Amino acid sequence: MMQIVADENMPYVDELFGQHANIRRLPGRTIQSNDLVDVDILLVRSVTKVNAELLHHANRLKFVGSATIGLDHIDEALLRTRGINYSNAPGCNATGVGQYVATALLKIASQENVYLKNKRVGIIGAGNTGSATFQCLSALGMHCYFYDPLLEAKGDKRINASFEWMLENCDVLSFHVPLTHAGPFPTHHMVNERVLSAMKPDVWLVNACRGGVIDNKALLEWRKSHPNSRLVLDVWEGEPQVHKNLVEWVDVATPHIAGYSMEGKARGTWMLYQWLAPLMNWPEAIDYKALIQLPNPPSQTIESRLTEEQLNALASLVYDLNLDDELFRKEGLTAEGFDGLRKNHQLRREFSALTLVLDRQFDVNWLKQFGFTIG
Ligand SMILES: NC(=O)c1ccc[n+]([C@@H]2O[C@H](COP(=O)([O-])OP(=O)(O)OC[C@H]3O[C@@H](n4cnc5c(N)ncnc54)[C@H](O)[C@@H]3O)[C@@H](O)[C@H]2O)c1
Numbered sequence: 001m002m003q004i005v006a007d008e009n010m011p012y013v014d015e016l017f018g019q020h021a022n023i024r025r026l027p028g029r030t031i032q033s034n035d036l037v038d039v040d041i042l043l044v045r046s047v048t049k050v051n052a053e054l055l056h057h058a059n060r061l062k063f064v065g066s067a068t069i070g071l072d073h074i075d076e077a078l079l080r081t082r083g084i085n086y087s088n089a090p091g092c093n094a095t096g097v098g099q100y101v102a103t104a105l106l107k108i109a110s111q112e113n114v115y116l117k118n119k120r121v122g123i124i125g126a127g128n129t130g131s132a133t134f135q136c137l138s139a140l141g142m143h144c145y146f147y148d149p150l151l152e153a154k155g156d157k158r159i160n161a162s163f164e165w166m167l168e169n170c171d172v173l174s175f176h177v178p179l180t181h182a183g184p185f186p187t188h189h190m191v192n193e194r195v196l197s198a199m200k201p202d203v204w205l206v207n208a209c210r211g212g213v214i215d216n217k218a219l220l221e222w223r224k225s226h227p228n229s230r231l232v233l234d235v236w237e238g239e240p241q242v243h244k245n246l247v248e249w250v251d252v253a254t255p256h257i258a259g260y261s262m263e264g265k266a267r268g269t270w271m272l273y274q275w276l277a278p279l280m281n282w283p284e285a286i287d288y289k290a291l292i293q294l295p296n297p298p299s300q301t302i303e304s305r306l307t308e309e310q311l312n313a314l315a316s317l318v319y320d321l322n323l324d325d326e327l328f329r330k331e332g333l334t335a336e337g338f339d340g341l342r343k344n345h346q347l348r349r350e351f352s353a354l355t356l357v358l359d360r361q362f363d364v365n366w367l368k369q370f371g372f373t374i375g
């Protein structure tokens with residue numbers, strides 16, 4: 001029988017792969033070269049560095065699957081050289097990221113007693129998570145702009161702003177790029193002292209992509225001298241050990257869980273199964289939704305004049321961002337605490353799990369676009 005080593009924090013591996021292979025579950029950060037002797041398939045999350053050291057004793061490895069969108073933990077060139085097939089799960093948790101960003105902005109707007117509607121948002125990176133963010137924020141009536149020079153070069157007509165213009169003009173900046181160190185538009189420390197100083201002094205800055213995209217030391221200095229700015233950080237340079245002094249200056253602080261909906265996690269594992277099935281002659285998987293055995297929140301009856309404050313309350317029925325933020329401040333400041341919060345993360349659903357029932361007929365397209373189900 002085939003042998004699989006899989007990260008212990010990847011749900012639904014037994015349900016999907018169990019009938020085809022023996023599965024050994026290991027903590028992602030401590031998978032070692034010796035663990036891969038006589039192993040055919042390695043299934044990882046973002047915390048396992050798949051590099052020459054890890055593959056040193058991998059004598060039989062044919063496939064590496066990562067149930068993530070990001071691929072920066074994988075030495076792709078090495079896998080190609082070694083003839084090992086690999087895949088990530090593009091877009092698997094993008095909806096969760098978009099909904100996280102919207103929830104975080106609603107929270108800050110409520111605290112500041114301001115409206116999101118008509119604010120200008122710059123979305124940096126117009127791929128899956130950037131597009132999911134656009135979907136939620138434009139539903140709220142925010143004016144969204146995209147910067148993505150790579151997609152622009154491919155003729156993507158949605159790209160409508162330069163980075164410099166965004167820095168000067170946007171009230172909110174939300175980052176959705178991969179972490180890259182090379183190529184024409186590397187993103188490592190894309191936000192540095194110079195870039196920070198070009199932003200509006202009261203900008204709301206969101207990072208839910210990779211910590212290293214923002215120079216965290218420069219960010220702390222800038223934030224201290226910009227009291228009207230606001231920060232939403234889900235990802236941290238150096239995580240799982242975060243820059244402790246930075247945390248108190250962050251308005252919404254979470255331990256890299258923006259994409260952690262049950263739907264997103266199920267899609268991640270399911271997409272890897274679907275990728276492997278034809279290569280292995282395995283049957284197609286059941287629908288990923290059938291894997292999620294969680295009850296939906298009770299449906300809610302709504303009135304036509306739904307305010308942002310009421311929307312904030314509805315969103316928090318599905319996803320309790322305050323809980324993530326509170327737990328992070330208590331337990332997330334050590335590497336063990338940070339990883340522990342991710343391992344034991346609350347059972348979060350996507351907005352579609354909540355059905356809204358109308359008290360009478362009115363235009364609900366924006367609520368559908370935001371993500372809710374309309375009953
Ligand atoms: N916090 C989380 O839980 C979480 C969840 C999912 C993904 N992520 C991170 O977010 C990243 C983006 O995810 P995605 O699904 O949108 O990926 P994607 O590949 O669909 O889109 C990324 C986009 O960024 C663009 N890009 C690359 N370099 C750029 C640059 N210098 N300036 C502007 N645009 C640039 C690319 O052209 C691409 O369109 C992932 O690589 C991952 O690291 C984090």
Ligand SMILES: O=C(O)[C@H](O)[C@H](O)COP(=O)(O)O
Binds near residue numbers: 044
């Ligand atoms: O790249 C991704 O998909 C996300 O960052 C992912 O949610 C990270 O979570 P992890 O794989 O570390 O559990």
